[in-house]
Amino acid sequence: MIWKRQIPILIVTIVGWTTLLGWFIDQPDIQEFVNDDATQWFDILASFAIILGALNLIKLQVQKILYQKPGWIYSVVAVMGFLFAITAGFFVKGVDDSVAQWGAHVTTDGTLFKWMFDYMFSPMSATMFSLLAFFVASASYRAFRIRNFEATLLLVSGIIIMVGRVPIGSVISSWFVMYLIVLSAGIYINVWKKDMNTTFVFVAVGISIVTIAGFMYGWPIDKPGIFYLPAIQEWIYYYPNVAGARSIMIGIGLGIFATSIRYILGIERSYIGE
Amino acid sequence: MEFSTILGAWVAVFLTFGIFSYLYKDNPFYKFAEHLFVGVSAGYWTAIFFWTQIQPNLFGRLFPAKVYGPDSGTPFIYNLLSFISNSVFPEGGIDKGHDQHFIYLIPLALGMMMLLSLIPSINWFARWGIAYTVGMAAGLRAYGYLNSNVIGQVKGTAVNIFNSSLPFFSLSEPSIFNNMIIIVGTICGLLYFYFSKEHTGILGKASKVGIYFLMISFGASFGFAVMGRISLLIGRFNDLIKFSSTEYHHATFWVLTAVIAILGYASYQEKENKSQIADTGQDSVQEEE
Amino acid sequence: MSKIQDTFLKIGSIDRRWIFLIIAAVVIVPLIFPVGLPIRPTDTTKNVYDSIEKLPAGSNVLLSVEYSPSTRPENHPMTISILRHLFKNNHKVFITCLWPDGQFMAQDAINQVAKQEFNKTYGVDYVFLGFRPGNEAVVKGIVSNLRKLYTVDVYQKKIDEIPLMNGINNFKDFDFLFSSSAGFPGTIEWVQYASDPTGIPMASGVTSIQVNEVMPYVQAGQMVGVLAGMPGAAEYEALIDQKGSATSGMDAQSVAHLVIVLFIILGNVSFFIERNRSKKY
Numbered sequence: 001m002i003w004k005r006q007i008p009i010l011i012v013t014i015v016g017w018t019t020l021l022g023w024f025i026d027q028p029d030i031q032e033f034v035n036d037d038a039t040q041w042f043d044i045l046a047s048f049a050i051i052l053g054a055l056n057l058i059k060l061q062v063q064k065i066l067y068q069k070p071g072w073i074y075s076v077v078a079v080m081g082f083l084f085a086i087t088a089g090f091f092v093k094g095v096d097d098s099v100a101q102w103g104a105h106v107t108t109d110g111t112l113f114k115w116m117f118d119y120m121f122s123p124m125s126a127t128m129f130s131l132l133a134f135f136v137a138s139a140s141y142r143a144f145r146i147r148n149f150e151a152t153l154l155l156v157s158g159i160i161i162m163v164g165r166v167p168i169g170s171v172i173s174s175w176f177v178m179y180l181i182v183l184s185a186g187i188y189i190n191v192w193k194k195d196m197n198t199t200f201v202f203v204a205v206g207i208s209i210v211t212i213a214g215f216m217y218g219w220p221i222d223k224p225g226i227f228y229l230p231a232i233q234e235w236i237y238y239y240p241n242v243a244g245a246r247s248i249m250i251g252i253g254l255g256i257f258a259t260s261i262r263y264i265l266g267i268e269r270s271y272i273g274e
Numbered sequence: 275m276e277f278s279t280i281l282g283a284w285v286a287v288f289l290t291f292g293i294f295s296y297l298y299k300d301n302p303f304y305k306f307a308e309h310l311f312v313g314v315s316a317g318y319w320t321a322i323f324f325w326t327q328i329q330p331n332l333f334g335r336l337f338p339a340k341v342y343g344p345d346s347g348t349p350f351i352y353n354l355l356s357f358i359s360n361s362v363f364p365e366g367g368i369d370k371g372h373d374q375h376f377i378y379l380i381p382l383a384l385g386m387m388m389l390l391s392l393i394p395s396i397n398w399f400a401r402w403g404i405a406y407t408v409g410m411a412a413g414l415r416a417y418g419y420l421n422s423n424v425i426g427q428v429k430g431t432a433v434n435i436f437n438s439s440l441p442f443f444s445l446s447e448p449s450i451f452n453n454m455i456i457i458v459g460t461i462c463g464l465l466y467f468y469f470s471k472e473h474t475g476i477l478g479k480a481s482k483v484g485i486y487f488l489m490i491s492f493g494a495s496f497g498f499a500v501m502g503r504i505s506l507l508i509g510r511f512n513d514l515i516k517f518s519s520t521e522y523h524h525a526t527f528w529v530l531t532a533v534i535a536i537l538g539y540a541s542y543q544e545k546e547n548k549s550q551i552a553d554t555g556q557d558s559v560q561e562e563e
Numbered sequence: 564m565s566k567i568q569d570t571f572l573k574i575g576s577i578d579r580r581w582i583f584l585i586i587a588a589v590v591i592v593p594l595i596f597p598v599g600l601p602i603r604p605t606d607t608t609k610n611v612y613d614s615i616e617k618l619p620a621g622s623n624v625l626l627s628v629e630y631s632p633s634t635r636p637e638n639h640p641m642t643i644s645i646l647r648h649l650f651k652n653n654h655k656v657f658i659t660c661l662w663p664d665g666q667f668m669a670q671d672a673i674n675q676v677a678k679q680e681f682n683k684t685y686g687v688d689y690v691f692l693g694f695r696p697g698n699e700a701v702v703k704g705i706v707s708n709l710r711k712l713y714t715v716d717v718y719q720k721k722i723d724e725i726p727l728m729n730g731i732n733n734f735k736d737f738d739f740l741f742s743s744s745a746g747f748p749g750t751i752e753w754v755q756y757a758s759d760p761t762g763i764p765m766a767s768g769v770t771s772i773q774v775n776e777v778m779p780y781v782q783a784g785q786m787v788g789v790l791a792g793m794p795g796a797a798e799y800e801a802l803i804d805q806k807g808s809a810t811s812g813m814d815a816q817s818v819a820h821l822v823i824v825l826f827i828i829l830g831n832v833s834f835f836i837e838r839n840r841s842k843k844y
Contacts, residue, residue: 004398008405015406019413035707041381042410043697043704043712044332045403047323048385050696052400054316055392061313074305078313085317089325090361102361103325104719107666107693109674113321117667119282120289121318122632123513124311127293129633130510133503133819134297137586138579140500141826145834150489157493159824162500165794167600168817231445234605237494238782239452243459244491246427246779247484250460251467253423260416263408271408272401297583322663327696330715371714371721414699418755422785426759430783446606456782495775498792502637502771504590504819505793508812509636511591 016264164233174227182206339367459487575833593814604798610788622738630745631664640796640809641768660694693717740765
């Protein structure tokens, strides 16, 4: 029991305290251990953890094949893929020692490992992520609804960023945006007052004012700046957006600090399954 | 162009369309590509982490070439390992510029324990290695997040709203109004996450303002998320356009045609089978009647 | 009027596969037939450019590459542009990677810019240190003792034998840091463990998804600026006056965004029509 529970908790506590105090104590031996060897051990164990994860994944696939669970044929493909990658990584370089030594072969052009990276791993990895573009478009269309004021704020802010941030935003004139605002306000007034005359007068006056102002100033594309999408986008991005993102960041920062202290004090033991 | 490059292009296009075929529906092309990705990724990560860390920095510190010479030779254990794998343990020791440090037997032992945890009866072996990484990560993050994400951000929020040299409002430059937005937005956003008191009265109003700032931030995140995803799609399509050229024997067109033809035919067969089953079902109901 | 409303309702409930097809079409067409919309650099991008311009010639710049092929369309043009800018101004470039895939991305960028375009000499003008696993521990290692972490470069050559590594022992020996990052570990770790504690200025190029996470650092002055996604990369290409893949993708990006905004508006119109009808009945 002591091997499975107490010793891991002791390791976390000792290593955690040493690392944390290493930020504040200037003693050379502690500094050397924390900054050099402890870091190297962490890197080495992180590598073993990744390799463990990869081997565990393949173990699950092999079990699926052995017990002939549904879809086991595809698990054969997974295991074949793994064996191919291991062959390319450890057994077949594909080039002479003069071109690339073992170790450098993982990045050198012309090796079987690089070929696998360029034409198998890379395209599959990129395509998996790019699938999300379709789903985000579909989700926006089917689920993004203005049900209340907060949702409207979210939508308007999102649309301004999406359009203002790309080149097409800079060719949309601020006068076009003003006309859109007048028309949107007209729709709102129609819903509120339910009176066609009021709506018509409001929209007519609004459009007239914008048109007269446009003729007076010569229709500059980026003036007035407050209606120019890239300028509004930049303001939203740098001020109210940062305020919201910062409050989330401070909250998360305090949470991570508290959780880290809990791990170091041995209160949090999720890493041993408790 | 080399045959391996052309072959690689066809393989890449086939795997790309295999994954894109999921947009139509789940199908064997997608399952094949997905499982291949799982297997190749596992092997890729294993090889990369081994050759960039374990071989040079662990084995390189246990069997450094610096301590072995033509007269002293290498120890028996190293010769045995070298016999098993000459690529990992080359003759004369591992030459990565390290000195010998037997203390690195500790991470080696912890690492081997982690790998042995694959055996179900001793799966607790991994706990010691994981405990080390957890402890160190906790020690690093406690300082890092407190310093940069809390104290640094509070400092950044403490902007001057009484600076008379600033204009009241500016779209792009610092201004009194913009500084007030930063302070009010950050404080109200933080107050929204304060759940120890009910959100009523002044706290309720402040947290309402906070939620508005958070919604603006989420909207911006949504806009950026859409931007990011479309950018990734552009990257894939650029590659597919490149591989449609004569140099690659129009790989994109041929593979796309083949995938559409096979999926279309399979879909048609499925529809036929379904309508046959439906007809058989109707016939048997009519017979019973 | 009710016929128009019925049409909107029908549009509001079409099979999502038609949406996928429309998105594919609006992205592919501008890539094949580009329009060439003008690109307007934003302040955060200009700050990055100005910071690198202001560096004295021959400055030691650490370029950290942490992205994978999945975010290559966003990050790679940034890395290429930054490398071009650094070599144009004759700075000394040291390249590390916190992601294993970053090694491949960095090698591609080096092949294109350092070798083919600028004909720079390895070991004199630039060094490729490579990837080390360990996430934030690697950053900490670079800050405290780089030579213990990197005894050999990515080509397995001992760094003691590389002339450019003379006098480079830890992070404080660099004059500037640029991180081209797609997630963890990346920009945030560089801010927390390297730039903020030591005061060495840094900038970053991040994916669009990450922008909101790092903007508070920019506003607080912990970073000088940020290149935000593919648009940020295109803006930087415009600033260094060398167009690349980011610029060519901006037309498709613009059209796709407009179409998605149109989808959102159509979806909401059909939502309001449905809501009004259900209120009536």
